Amino acid sequence: MKTHLNVKAPSNILSGLFEEKKWISSKFLYDEQGSQLFEQITDLPEYYQTRTEARILLENLSTWKSVFHEPSALIELGSGSSKKTKILLDHVKNIESYIPIDISEEFLADTVTQLQTSYPEIHIQGVSADYTQPFTLPDLKGKKKVIFFPGSTIGNFEPGEAERFLGNIRSLLEPGDELILGVDRKKDETVIEAAYDDAAGVTAAFNKNLITRINREHEASIDVESFSHVALYNSSAGRIEMHLESVRDQVLSVGGHTIEVKKQERIHTENSYKYDPEDIIQLGRSSGFLLQRVVSDEREYFSVCLMEV
Numbered sequence: 001m002k003t004h005l006n007v008k009a010p011s012n013i014l015s016g017l018f019e020e021k022k023w024i025s026s027k028f029l030y031d032e033q034g035s036q037l038f039e040q041i042t043d044l045p046e047y048y049q050t051r052t053e054a055r056i057l058l059e060n061l062s063t064w065k066s067v068f069h070e071p072s073a074l075i076e077l078g079s080g081s082s083k084k085t086k087i088l089l090d091h092v093k094n095i096e097s098y099i100p101i102d103i104s105e106e107f108l109a110d111t112v113t114q115l116q117t118s119y120p121e122i123h124i125q126g127v128s129a130d131y132t133q134p135f136t137l138p139d140l141k142g143k144k145k146v147i148f149f150p151g152s153t154i155g156n157f158e159p160g161e162a163e164r165f166l167g168n169i170r171s172l173l174e175p176g177d178e179l180i181l182g183v184d185r186k187k188d189e190t191v192i193e194a195a196y197d198d199a200a201g202v203t204a205a206f207n208k209n210l211i212t213r214i215n216r217e218h219e220a221s222i223d224v225e226s227f228s229h230v231a232l233y234n235s236s237a238g239r240i241e242m243h244l245e246s247v248r249d250q251v252l253s254v255g256g257h258t259i260e261v262k263k264q265e266r267i268h269t270e271n272s273y274k275y276d277p278e279d280i281i282q283l284g285r286s287s288g289f290l291l292q293r294v295v296s297d298e299r300e301y302f303s304v305c306l307m308e309v
């Protein structure tokens with residue numbers, strides 16, 4: 001079984017810098033340093049998402065128990081350290097196989113080794129793949145398949161991409177299988193903007209790390225401090241945007257090219273879309289899923305959605 005998705009993702013970190021409206025794909029945020037910074041972001045007081053989702057998972061155990069009421073395989077997209085997954089593995093029976101899928105092979109190997117020690121009775125089979133590209137699942141005959149896509153990672157897809165992506169995920173599943181999807185909700189923009197512009201400056205460092213990465217990978221020497229971090233909620237599009245804003249007129253010299261950047265000109269570096277339940281119903285409809293259940297925190301900042309084929 002294969003999934004396929006063409007995302008608006010240039011092969012090169014520089015290519016969007018030659019366009020009229022400069023941009024860098026958010027996938028380039030996650031080099032080693034960037035992945036570490038993102039881990040730090042998840043602990044920030046302003047970044048409510050990770051904590052809230054973990055709490056929702058813990059406070060709705062009966063929901064997950066009924067999802068896994070028969071022998072099942074849990075397939076996680078972008079598993080990372082599998083922190084949230086442990087909540088499911090610790091409290092739910094019938095998870096016979098766990099298939100973490102992650103792009104970072106080393107990270108995945110470590111996670112699998114550690115988890116296998118903690119959960120000797122679960123068959124753990126890591127798949128090292130970019131899950132936005134075609135990938136193959138191991139044979140899971142006779143088991144209910146439950147796809148777990150937490151963290152509001154879906155928010156980084158453009159709406160049309162999210163639809164196509166979930167449509168492809170849908171094609172891996174059969175009637176009776178399910179999808180557990182974590183989404184960050186639309187809310188007061190000051191709350192969202194603070195989560196992407198924290199007081200300690202970790203998100204700013206995460207964004208500016210793109211400049212550091214360009215310097216390292218393309219033998220450039222752009223002044224990291226010549227850009228400032230900008231995070232703004234675009235309410236009509238329902239997304240938070242990150243940009244790098246030039247503090248002065250400058251000419252970047254990278255990869256044998258020169259790029260003119262005006263003072264206050266912005267390089268768009270990330271979109272993170274927010275989804276309310278009605279948006280999820282819509283997304284489900286257009287990708288072949290039926291929204292079955294939405295569980296949220298009391299502030300309705302975040303939702304975990306249960307979708308069936």
Ligand code: AVJ
Nearest residue numbers: 041151152153155156203272
């Ligand atoms: C990993 C895409 C879920 O959008 O909240 C965090 C990335 N960017 N702070 C998010 C991110 C800035 C994060 N996701």
